[in-house]
Amino acid sequence: MTVQNPQEFTAVLRNLRQRRQFTDQPIPEDILTDILEVARWSGSASNTQPWEFIVVTDKEKIRKIAESGKHSGFLAGAPLVIVIVLNGERALSESYDEGRVSERILLAADAYGLIGGTGWFSTPDAWDPVKQLLNIPAEKATHQALGLGYPDPAAGNGLARLGGRRPFNDVVRFETYDGIRES
Amino acid sequence: MTDQSDAITQVRALQKVRQNREFTDEPVSEDLLAELLEVARWTGSAQNTQPWHFVVITDPTALQTISEQRPNIGWVAKAKLAIALVFNGENPSSELYDEGRVTERLLIAARTLGLGAGTAWIGDAGNQVLVKDLLGVPREKLLRSVVVIGHPQQGATHLLGRTYVGRKPLTEIVSYGTFGTQKESAS
Numbered sequence: 001m002t003v004q005n006p007q008e009f010t011a012v013l014r015n016l017r018q019r020r021q022f023t024d025q026p027i028p029e030d031i032l033t034d035i036l037e038v039a040r041w042s043g044s045a046s047n048t049q050p051w052e053f054i055v056v057t058d059k060e061k062i063r064k065i066a067e068s069g070k071h072s073g074f075l076a077g078a079p080l081v082i083v084i085v086l087n088g089e090r091a092l093s094e095s096y097d098e099g100r101v102s103e104r105i106l107l108a109a110d111a112y113g114l115i116g117g118t119g120w121f122s123t124p125d126a127w128d129p130v131k132q133l134l135n136i137p138a139e140k141a142t143h144q145a146l147g148l149g150y151p152d153p154a155a156g157n158g159l160a161r162l163g164g165r166r167p168f169n170d171v172v173r174f175e176t177y178d179g180i181r182e183s
Numbered sequence: 184m185t186d187q188s189d190a191i192t193q194v195r196a197l198q199k200v201r202q203n204r205e206f207t208d209e210p211v212s213e214d215l216l217a218e219l220l221e222v223a224r225w226t227g228s229a230q231n232t233q234p235w236h237f238v239v240i241t242d243p244t245a246l247q248t249i250s251e252q253r254p255n256i257g258w259v260a261k262a263k264l265a266i267a268l269v270f271n272g273e274n275p276s277s278e279l280y281d282e283g284r285v286t287e288r289l290l291i292a293a294r295t296l297g298l299g300a301g302t303a304w305i306g307d308a309g310n311q312v313l314v315k316d317l318l319g320v321p322r323e324k325l326l327r328s329v330v331v332i333g334h335p336q337q338g339a340t341h342l343l344g345r346t347y348v349g350r351k352p353l354t355e356i357v358s359y360g361t362f363g364t365q366k367e368s369a370s
Contacts, residue, residue, distance in 0.1 A: 009193075009295045010218045013288055014225040034194050036357055040350050041198040043290070049351050054358045061360070085362065092279050099283025103226075104197060107291070111193040135361040165224050166233050172220050173238045175245070176319040177269070 016107060019115035020074040022149030026057070027080050031112050035148075038108040039082075042101040050087040050094050051101065054134055055080065056145075064133055065119070065145055069126040072119030078147030081119075083134060088141035095143075102146060109148050116148040200291050203299025204258045206333030210241075211264045215296050219332065222292040223266070226285040229277045235285065236269040238318050240329070248317055249303070249329060252310040256303040262331045265303070267318060270325040278325065289330045299335030304328050 032055065039053055056062055057080050065083065066076035075081055082105065086094040102118060109116045120143065121127035127142045136142055165171075173179045211219075216239065223237050240246060241264055250260035259265060268285065270278040286302055293300035305311050305327060315326050359366045 006296045007218065010222050010292050013222045013292055013295075016227075018227060033353075034191065036353060038194055038197050040353055040356060042287075043200075043202060047350075049356065052356045052358060052362070054360070054362055056360060058360060092276065095276050095279045096283035096286075099280035100287040103284045103287040104291075108194045108197055111190045111197075112187075113190070133361075134358075135363060137362070140362075165231075168220070168224060171224055171233065171236055173236060175238070175240060175242055177236065177238055177321070178319055179238070 012110065013107070016110055018106070018117035019151060020077075020117040020147065021152040021155035022077050022079060022115065022147070023152050024079055025150045027114065027148060027150075031114075032080070035105060035108045035112070038104050039101055042097075042104045044097040044100070045090070045093045048087075048097075050089065050097060052085040052140075054083040054085060054136075056083060056134070057081075061133060065130055068129045069119055069121040072121065072126075072145065074117060075119040075145060075147040077149075077152075078116075079149045081145045081147050083130065083136075083142060083145040085136055086141040086143070088139050091141070094141065098143065102144070105146055105148075113150070114148050115151045116146050119145045119147060121145075196294075197291065200294045202290065202301035203293075203333070203335045204301045204331070205336035206262055206299065206331075207336055208263070209334045211298060211332055211334070215298065216264070218296060219266070219289060219292055222288050223285055226281075226288045228281040228284070229274070232271075234271040234273065234278050234281060236320075236324075238267040238269060238320065240265045240267060240318070245317060249305065249314055252314060253304065253306040256305075258301075259303050259329070259331055262333050264333060265329040265331045267314070267320075267326055267329045269320050270327075272323055272325040275325065279327075282328065286328070286330055289332070293332050297334075298332055300330055300332040302328050302330055 062081050063076050065081060066072050084098060106116050121130055131142055169180050174181050246262055247260045250257050268282055290300045305314050311326055315322055320326055358364050
């Protein structure tokens with residue numbers, strides 16, 4: 001990807017956070033399609049593309065999805081939800097691929113001025129109702145849904161609530177695990 | 184980033200980010216490495232646990248040893264830089280999801296900076312222990328993959344007998360409302 005000013009873009013990457021308070025404004029079709037194309041082109045283990053994406057805009061369905069998980073309530077306020085369906089064949093490698101594709105979707109949304117966050121269905125109690133509601137075959141795996149929308153200005157930019165990160169020398173080592181670089 | 188045409192350009196660029204596995208001999212500069220590490224450090228993780236350490240590897244002998252752990256990661260030996268992703272090992276599934284997230288940001292950042300990057304999986308538990316020992320990583324930690332970064336070789340290809348070249352069409356992977364439901368063709 002060629003960007004005029006790479007450092008400007010890496011700043012975008014550093015600053016991207018999940019945000020969960022939306023307005024009711026719907027997401028235009030052309031923007032949605034472009035974001036779905038990003039999802040479609042994400043990398044996956046041996047290019048297996050072990051996923052399907054269900055786009056949900058029906059308010060009542062979204063409300064039920066939001067009620068399913070312990071940490072998915074915020075989805076109720078989203079004008080659009082993308083439920084990620086995985087093949088359910090290789091739990092660990094699909095989990096890694098799920099992380100990759102989620103990251104790309106959130107980044108693509110950010111480029112369009114959208115915000116988004118992940119709602120989790122962490123147990124069968126949480127994911128079974130979602131699978132039933134959306135006619136997802138039993139053998140498939142559904143762990144999360146991404147809520148996307150435009151940021152609610154009344155909610156502020158959310159930055160005040162955002163967590164920071166561990167210091168550089170705490171997470172980065174050089175050559176060996178104890179290789180802390182003095183700077 | 185609200186200008187629509189800028190947004191489209193940027194999103195189209197995201198669609199083109201692929202893995203690179205063949206690099207030139209030119210090392211990655213300190214400035215670019217610092218950018219990459221900051222991107223890694225600021226990646227989101229489950230409840231902001233940041234369950235990771237990043238070990239920067241430039242030592243050719245270490246890269247060679249890593250490249251010998253699995254038959255199809257020989258390409259790592261020729262690289263000048265790899266970042267080992269070390270995880271706490273407390274929650275293998277959610278940490279693997281986070282490993283996917285941070286890897287994706289590194290691949291995208293590398294591409295943005297005019298570099299290329301690819302993931303190498305280290306192999307089974309035995310291989311992982313060997314690499315952990317090599318890098319002085321405590322054995323209770325998880326070290327499953329390294330992200331290899333460099334200046335991409337022009338015209339390199341690595342289509343290693345893939346099931347798919349390219350991607351499945353949108354109609355095959357996207358449903359509207361319920362699983363298997365296609366969008367009505369009315370605009």
